[in-house]
Amino acid sequence: SWSQMLxxxxxxxxxxxxxxVIESWSSSCLSRTQQMNYRPASQxxxxxxxxxxxxxxxxxxxxxxxxxxxxxxxxxxDATESNHSRDSHHSASSCGVLVYVExxxxxxxxxxxxxxxxxYSLLTNRVFLLDSRGHxxxxxxxxxxxxxxxxxxxxxxxxxxxxxxxxxxxxxxxxAGDFSAQVVKLQLDHDQTISDQRFFCAETRKALELVPWxxxxxxxxxxxxxxxxxxxxxxxxxxxxxxxxxxTHLSRSLLLPSNSVWDKVTRMYSSYLTHVDQLLGVQIRRxxxxxxxRYDEAAFHRILHCLTGxxxxxxxxxxxxxxxxxxxxxxxxxxxxxxxxxxxxSLQIKxxxxxxxxxxxxxxxxxxxxxVHMVSHEGVEWHSFDQxxxxxxxxxxxxxxxxxxxxxxxxxxxxxxxxxxLRPLVVDLRGEISEQTSASMESVxxxxxxxxxxxxxxxxxxxxxxxxxxxxxxxxxxAWIRSNLLPCQDAPAGLQxx
Ligand code: GDP
Numbered sequence: 001s002w003s004q005m006l007x008x009x010x011x012x013x014x015x016x017x018x019x020x021v022i023e024s025w026s027s028s029c030l031s032r033t034q035q036m037n038y039r040p041a042s043q044x045x046x047x048x049x050x051x052x053x054x055x056x057x058x059x060x061x062x063x064x065x066x067x068x069x070x071x072x073x074x075x076x077x078d079a080t081e082s083n084h085s086r087d088s089h090h091s092a093s094s095c096g097v098l099v100y101v102e103x104x105x106x107x108x109x110x111x112x113x114x115x116x117x118x119x120y121s122l123l124t125n126r127v128f129l130l131d132s133r134g135h136x137x138x139x140x141x142x143x144x145x146x147x148x149x150x151x152x153x154x155x156x157x158x159x160x161x162x163x164x165x166x167x168x169x170x171x172x173x174x175x176a177g178d179f180s181a182q183v184v185k186l187q188l189d190h191d192q193t194i195s196d197q198r199f200f201c202a203e204t205r206k207a208l209e210l211v212p213w214x215x216x217x218x219x220x221x222x223x224x225x226x227x228x229x230x231x232x233x234x235x236x237x238x239x240x241x242x243x244x245x246x247x248t249h250l251s252r253s254l255l256l257p258s259n260s261v262w263d264k265v266t267r268m269y270s271s272y273l274t275h276v277d278q279l280l281g282v283q284i285r286r287x288x289x290x291x292x293x294r295y296d297e298a299a300f301h302r303i304l305h306c307l308t309g310x311x312x313x314x315x316x317x318x319x320x321x322x323x324x325x326x327x328x329x330x331x332x333x334x335x336x337x338x339x340x341x342x343x344x345x346s347l348q349i350k351x352x353x354x355x356x357x358x359x360x361x362x363x364x365x366x367x368x369x370x371x372v373h374m375v376s377h378e379g380v381e382w383h384s385f386d387q388x389x390x391x392x393x394x395x396x397x398x399x400x401x402x403x404x405x406x407x408x409x410x411x412x413x414x415x416x417x418x419x420x421x422l423r424p425l426v427v428d429l430r431g432e433i434s435e436q437t438s439a440s441m442e443s444v445x446x447x448x449x450x451x452x453x454x455x456x457x458x459x460x461x462x463x464x465x466x467x468x469x470x471x472x473x474x475x476x477x478x479a480w481i482r483s484n485l486l487p488c489q490d491a492p493a494g495l496q497x498x
Pocket of ligand 1: 105106107108109110284285345346347376378381382383387388390391394409410411412413
């Protein structure tokens with residue numbers, strides 16, 4: 001079973017029942033069914049019936065293709081076959097595959113690219129399989145009922161790493177039907193080359209339909225970009241009528257913590273973050289070239305100014321005479337209700353300590369109580385399993401908040417806001433921050449225009465490198481793009497669904 005493969009023990013005893021297959025599937029991944037119990041009512045989003053159906057259909061397809069098939073043997077067989085059937089891979093006997101290779105980026109980047117790769121698989125009828133060398137297989141639940149997404153540890157992964165890249169792939173030959181590539185690697189990282197960018201040409205994607213195995217390596221979110229592909233636009237708008245929930249639907253189906261991770265998420269949540277009027281998530285991420293994640297006072301002041309200026313937290317000010325009235329009736333002290341619990345996530349503990357000390361030492365002007373928490377402070381970023389797990393737990397905890405504050409350009413924050421269907425308040429913490437600069441509140445602390453993550457790197461071929469020029473998009477598609485895809489607020493060269 002998957003749970004054995006993942007080394008996860010089911011926390012719910014198995015109850016045989018007529019629908020035991022479904023039951024064992026849902027109890028094998030507790031976060032799938034329990035996540036809504038932890039989300040505030042404000043986060044409930046209307047289901048997209050078409051997405052639910054497409055995901056169910058995909059699971060059936062995944063099962064059918066996996067039945068009785070050993071992917072390692074299948075790969076060896078396909079890779080040695082010199083002249084693959086000219087029919088597209090969708091014939092009954094063979095199923096096209098897309099393998100997601102995890103790479104070494106941060107958790108946020110990896111999860112965004114995993115979701116993008118899966119969406120592309122689903123839209124192009126490929127079985128989505130996961131490289132088992134990375135950390136994600138242990139951190140995530142198996143998302144598809146009855147058959148695994150994991151390639152086994154004896155899979156020849158090196159062959160995937162060394163596969164033909166788009167630059168070496170002869171798409172003209174493929175389109176002419178004279179074609180032999182069995183495995184093609186799509187390198188879609190931020191530092192992709194001009195030849196990798198041929199993926200953004202419709203004719204390349206057409207030629208790739210004939211390739212039985214695609215390998216996807218990336219650290220980017222491509223949701224918005226897929227909506228610009230002429231062949232995907234209509235299916236996508238049918239799946240996600242409310243485009244600003246695209247990533248929310250995908251992530252709530254796919255980025256589910258495995259039982260052992262979920263156990264930690266729920267324990268931390270129940271120990272620290274419940275029984276409050278409002279739970280506020282504050283994600284503090286500094287991207288500076290020299291010293292990643294550094295604390296400095298100017299950054300702290302900017303965050304505080306933003307939190308109080310935008311009324312996410314009350315101001316402090318009454319240093320005396322502010323005692324709350326206690327009941328005069330003798331008896332055991334009963335603590336007042338906490339008005340705000342704040343979960344601070346950051347590599348640096350000092351951001352948390354400063355905020356906690358402020359709200360402990362000085363009373364708030366409206367006498368409300370603010371309790372501040374942090375669950376980890378790793379100091380530096382180095383992507384060990386343990387650090388990836390902490391990062392994933394914190395993204396999930398942030399996503400359970402009533403309101404969220406994120407740092408600009410951070411994919412860590414994008415995952416939290418997307419899972420939570422939360423429109424963030426964004427603080428710009430990039431580069432040097434000086435106390436002297438009188439940056440306006442609007443420019444350094446603004447409300448997100450959307451729940452969606454930003455596709456940071458959008459400016460790939462706009463036609464010139466493609467045989468079929470992008471300007472051949474239909475007028476109706478172009479009009480749709482103009483009103484639904486916006487430049488990102490934190491990365492104006494990027495694209496965001498809004
Ligand atoms: P981005 O660099 O902000 O886009 O976010 P990523 O998640 O891609 O990469 C940042 C990595 O740094 C994470 O994977 C973590 O390993 C680490 N990191 C950064 N901020 C935090 C934090 O607040 N909490 C934890 N636990 N790790 C963090």
